Amino acid sequence: MAKKREYxxxxPGVKWGPFTLRLPGVHVPVTWPEVIQGGLLSLATGGALVxxxxxxxxxxxxxxxxIVAIQLFWVWTQSFLFGDAYAAGWITPALPLILVFLGGFTPGAEAAQAMIAVTLVVVTLFLFFGLTGLGERFNRSIPTTLKAGIIMGAAIAAFQSExxxxxxxxxTLITSWIVVLIIMFSIPFNxxxxxxxxxxxxxxxxxMGFIAASIAGIISGELTFNIEWGIFVPQFGELLAAxxxxxVGLPSWSMIVAAIPIAIMVYILVFGDxxxxxTLLKDASKSRPDEKIDVNHTRTHYALVIRNLGQLFTGGAMIPLHGPMWTGIQVYILERYKKSKKALDTIYSGPVNWYWLSLPLAFFTPIIGIMxxxxxxxxxxxxxxxxxxxAYVAMSMVSNNVSRGLVLAVGLLTAVQGPAWGIGAGIILYFILIGREPKQTETEETEEKSA
Structure with missing residues (x-):
């Protein structure tokens, strides 16, 4: 029986340092809609890294x-072990940019070292800004147009890869695209x-996209499923070696220096998350005065340090990186939370229950055969x-044609030439074309955060 809290x-949970441990069924109620959906979707989405x-x-x-099985555990730790109310995930917007960066290295040990370099530099930034609390000041110092350009670079790189x-x-793919885009973004559907x-x-x-893809793939002959009964045995020795x-050893200093521009971009994307x-949690709190949601950016920074280092030394380098929030699932959980106390007694029931079923499913070979x-x-x-x-977030962040053109230019340079070119040329173009942006009003800042 889960512990009760005061109105x-x-x-409640078990405090340890700046963190709070909350276990399903002990500190938060088990909610089966989250357990079942979360187990299947976490495993299917995590498999995208394979x-x-x-x-x-x-x-x-x-x-x-x-590696995927191990990363599922480290994703789950953000909520159950460290005490955040976020539905954790990867730094997904950084994924296309990281693929551009890794494309400059030979597949194998060299690319793994390059990913290790990115991880170490990003972790250093998390630790520095967590200790100093300067993350918000750093984020404010980056002009909105340049941040939009970085985000646009992720969009262009993502579309290029497809x-x-x-x-x-x-x-198979076009069917899945149509179904998911209709459900998530179609105005007539909404x-x-x-x-x-x-x-x-x-x-x-x-x-729904997976189901549609399965049906279309089987009918077209593009997909075949081979399901066998058994238990998957993880290859820990091989993954650590590779x-x-x-x-593979630590990266060279030249690799670490090369990783700095993309690490800065990654941190900007994380702070945006x-x-x-x-903004989402604040809005949800208005509907649920019965619970105070504990938000602490310093704690989140420390948790991201531990998650990424934990992944690196127990499960190897991971593309892209561990991040604070899986936006789509965060929105789903908060909508359930806002409905009633009966749906979700506590906000922590959502993320704490979302991931754990994926861990045993990851070792069940019939599930792997489907995946x-x-x-x-x-x-x-x-x-x-x-x-x-x-793409739409980047364009919503700017309000004039010069800025839109600069966003596209920075995005193209980032996606095609790499993060260093995107940042370097972007800064020069920014001062030539725009100069200094006027100070944001409180309303504009709120709109940017909501985007």
Missing amino acids: GGIQ PLMMQYFDIPFEVAWS LNRVQTLPV KLPNTKMKVIISANAIL TSPWG LLVAD IPLLPVALSLTLLLTGFAC
């Missing part, structure tokens, strides 16, 4: 899947009455949604 108080790590780290499927993939599974069926479909947009500092998360043919679909949907969302 308007913080959900083709990438096979390609860039030159490792077999079994090793890549072992041009070749769609040629291999045209019917205008339909909010029936129970529509609510269920809307809350499971990615799952992708971790224990096996935190601002969006705070393997759908891995390109999971990766494609991840990049498509990232590109779509990044």
Whole structure:
């Protein structure tokens, strides 16, 4: 039986340092809608990393899947072990930019070292800004137009990556794209009455995309499923040898220096995620005065340090990186939370319950057999949604044609030439074309955070 809290108080847990441990069934109630959906979607989405790590780290499927299984645990720790109310995930907007960066290195040990370099520099930034509390000041010092350009670079790189993939599974991928885009972004669909069926479909947009892709793939002959009974045995020794500092060694100083521009971009994207998360949680709190949501950016920074280092030394380098929030799932959980105390007694029930079922499922070979043919679909949907969302967020951040043109130029340079070119040329172009942006008003800052 989960512990009860006082009205308007913080959900109980076990305090350890700046963190709070909350276990399902002990400190928060078990909520089965989150457990079942979360277990399946977390595993399917996490599997999207498998083709990438096979390609860039030159490792077999079994090793890549072992890395995915380990990253599921470190994603879960953000809520159950460290006490954040965020539905944790990757730094998804950074994924296309990291792929551009890794494309400059030979697949295998060199690319793994490059990813280790990015991880170490990003972790250093998390630790520095966590200790000093200067993250918000740093974020404010970056002109909005340049931040929009970085986000646009992620969008362009994401769409670029799909041009070749769609040629291999045209019917399957295009079907999944259409279904997910209709559910998540279609204006006519959103205008339909909010029936129970529509609510269920809307809350499971990615799952609907997988189902549609499976049907289309089987009919077209693009997908075949090979399901066998058994237990998957993780290849810990092989993954540590191929992708971790224990096996490939630490990166050179030149790699670390090369990783600095993209690490800065990654941190800007992460802080943007935190601002969006705070806006969503603040809005949810208005509907639920019975609970105080504990938000602490310093704690989140420390948690991200531990998660990324934990992943690196127990599960090897991971593309992209561990981040604070899985935006789509955060929105889903908060909508359930706002409905009633009966739906979610505490905000922490959402993220604490969302991930844990994926851990045992990751070692169940029939589930893996279903997932393997759908891995390109999971990766494609991840990049498509990232590109779509990044594109409209970037354009919504600027309000004149000169800024829009600069956003596109910085985005193209970042996606095609790499992060260093994007930042360097972007700064020069910014001062030539715009100069100094006027100071943001409180309203404008709020709008940017909400975007």
